Amino acid sequence: MNKIAWRTLCAAFLSFGFSLVATAQLQPKREFRGAWIQCVNNQFNGIGRDAMQQTLTYQLDELQQTGINAILFQVRPEGDALYQSSIEPWSRYLTGQQGVAPQPYWDPLAWMVEECHKRNMECHAWINPFRAKTKGTNVLASSHYYIQHRDRCFDYNGLGIFDPAIPENRHYICHVASDIVRRYDVDGMHIDDYFYPYPEAGLAMPDDASYARYGNGMNRNDWRRQNVNIFIKELHDSIHANKPWVKFGVSPFGIYRNQKSDPNGSATNGLQNYDDLYADILLWVREGWIDYNIPQVYWEIGNKAADYQTLVGWWAQHAQGRHLYIGQDVERTVKFADTTNPQTHQVYQKYNLQRAYPTIQGSCQWYAKACVDNPSNYTTVLRQVYHKYPALQPLMPWIDSKGPGKVKKVKVIDMGGKRVLFWTAPKAKNEMDRAVQYVVYRFDKGEKVDVEDPSHIVAVTRNGFYELPANVPYKSTYVVTALDHMQNESKAVKKTVK
DSSP: OOHHHHHHHHHHHHHHTOOHHHHHTOOOSBOEEEEEEOSTTOSSTTOOHHHHHHHHHHHHHHHHHTTOOEEEEEEESSSOBSSOOSSSOBOHHHHSSTTOOOSSOOOHHHHHHHHHHHTTOEEEEEEOSSEEEOTTOOOOOTTSHHHHTGGGEEEETTEEEEOTTOHHHHHHHHHHHHHHHHHSOOSEEEEOSOSSOOOOTTOOOOOHHHHHHHOTTOOHHHHHHHHHHHHHHHHHHHHHHHOTTSEEEEOOBSOSOBTTTOTTSBSOOSOOIIIIIOOOHHHHHHHTOOSEEOOBOOSOTTOSSSOHHHHHHHHHHTOTTSEEEEEEEHHHHHHSBOSSOTTSBTHHHHHHHHHTOTTEEEEEEEOHHHHHHOGGGHHHHIIIIITSSOOBOOOOTTTOOOOOOOOEEEEEEEETTEEEEEEEOOOOSSGGGOOOEEEEEEEOTTOOOOTTOGGGEEEEESSSEEEOOTTOOSSEEEEEEEEOTTOOBOOOEEEEEO
């Protein structure tokens, strides 16, 4: 069954009120299943290398068991770094004091990339572009950009902000992101919902000076949006100029515009990206300046101001050819009862709804630790129902649509009583064609070989081998395919094992 067919069937089940669990059993072969790991909740602040690695190892292991295939790791919360940087100071959210290197020394981003790849997860570096100082930060390192270039930043409601209007600021942030992309084997670069700061009632934005210098007579709101638009395009271009396969994604606030502001907006009544944060998300999608969009649809089904079902449908209608994933609030989902069955929470309703739309290609968990903690069996439902089988990443043909060559020399070797399936990587003409992962499928005797069925995936691996289990049925057929950076899949190579 192809993707459109099974999603259409999901929609039909929803329309006619069939079993929630029955709907959930329809499994996509490709789906983004992400989780945000943040540092601003102080979970790593000053705990040291060993404790932080232990914490992250536990979280990654649990998330892997939950079927999560992408980690969005916060590495730049306030013009600082949770990685080795010659541009910005070490983060206080790592060491407790900004500018102080970790002791014993280590690089959390390098470690995280390696650990994610061991588990066949993508690792996306998550940065906060325009926030120079959080409310809780009282002391900045002398080398911090805010200290060095105070005239290019402004303060608002306790925050320090890189003024988006100033070209030097936009260039600087792109320089920081490009440095990460060049030096680390990240799969994506991710920014969240902080563009111009969230408005505070009665508190004006202190950007008169930059408006006078750069406004050129534009309407101020349009001018602010233009500043962010210019930055988004510049960041997209700089990322892909360094490594074309590194995905660029944004996680905006969950409402684009309300209908009272725009007839094409959603039937909601809340803060708006376009009007209040000066973030024209739909323009970025339409122009192809972002590769994926993860709106933070954190509300419950039935919320009077921002109903989850209304918003998911609205975003699905406006995906416009780029990937759309839904930001899921774990704790809020289990807090509210299913509107059709008060004996359970809303996880079934939300995921059935999400999978009913062909333009929605995954979700992301806010936040990773909440998912790991498994409140009210939220994670158990993912493991047993929605993430029961592995999923590859959705394809991005606008970046690359050509798959790698087939694997070669597939054979089984007996190694001390263990049988191991080996293969050789295909040749590649360039980095975009290089095989970086492999998928191993298994089919019992008499079963039709169908590599579109994820229930037959037994391994997704970066290794050139797979240890065969001892208790497989007689005469199984194994199929091996290669994946490139964009998870384009090669043609299959079969090997029957007696």
